[in-house]
Amino acid sequence: MSENSKPIVIAVTGLNAIDSPGPGVAVIRAIRDGLNRPVRIIGLAYENLEPGIYMDAVCDKTYQISYPAAGAEVLYNALKYIHDKEGIDVIIPNFDAELYNFITIAPRLKLLGIHSFLPSFEMFDARDKLNLYAFGQKHDLKVPKDKVIYSVNDLYLIGEEFGYPLVVKGKYYDAVVAHTLEQAQKAFYKISAKWGFPIIVQQFINGTEVNIAALGDGEGNAISIIPMKKMYITDKGKAWAGITLEDEALIELARKFVSVTKWRGGFEIEIMKTAQDELYIMEINPRFPAWIYLSAGAGQNQPAALVKMALGEKVVPFTTYDVGKLFIRYSWDHIVDVSKFQQFTAFGNL
């Protein structure tokens, strides 16, 4: 096989294309569509029923890896094992909760020849839910007030200060709008049981939910910015349909974020736009969103651009995209022979 026809081997996590989906399948689809080079995709799955393991033309091979709680060293050893077999060129983690480990081992992976394109710890921490309000204050960006709490008793005083409704959020995932103290307490227990502590209680902002998917080059430049309005939201708060927007204020906000953080990699900004056109940053997710394929559909293929930058290629910032491009997610019952399930469950690869 000549050097040119040798596929680029790309490992991707987040294959859980379920009702609250991980971005992995969308990232892979965008790469396959837009990289214009042969690729071999290595899926990395935590659970044996992540749909991306079994879907056609998504992963060429999938390996099971341990949950992030196992630590960075376990992850490194697993990736080294997989790398020895597959020769990974680029790795794209897609979960908030796994990023800490991936950022930790990124320099060692680089020594093995595995490239990544991740934010630094400093960038990662700046947009953490725990620091977001201070980040907004520092850079003149609107962020709802919040309180970080460890005890359910703290809700009494916060309720008096913020008023109801207010938003109860987990450190990584989950957010519940609580209209009463009882609802807030229930959300506190439910979210802390699932995601641990602390719990973040955020002021409620009334408005239209708009999201931005963007890609920073690590030098302060935004390579791509795609704003999207959720048109249909599931009971888990996930976009089931959305449409690209033309809004210079949104683009400017994302550009400012990239400029002040020198963000490296993909990210998503969740925004609440009020009736007065104020833009409140609700959250900044340090990875591509599950709807990232819309960026490719609208003409700015962010995952493909990220792969190129991870490999050290210079990517020129996109300047245009299609406004009014929709994505509509759908459910699909994929039929799988039990032998495949057994193979993955028993041997941790497929």
Add this chain to the structure above:
Amino acid sequence: MIKKNIATNEFGFVFNPATGDSYSSNPIAAEIIQLMKDGHSLNEIKKTLLDKYEVDKMTIEKDVDEFMGALKENNLLNN
């Protein structure tokens, strides 16, 4: 006047790319929007409709003004 970036088609579909909102309008409303996009003033539009359709001036005045109110309410007009 109507915002420059508002998209329409011949079936009366109206799309605001800044908000992602879309609307269905009836054929006359679609015609008014098209006339606005072509740069006609409100008075010119009213006169065009008056000449084209069998309708009295007072009804045209009232209907067009009401429609303008609806466009403004939906944030489709320039401030």
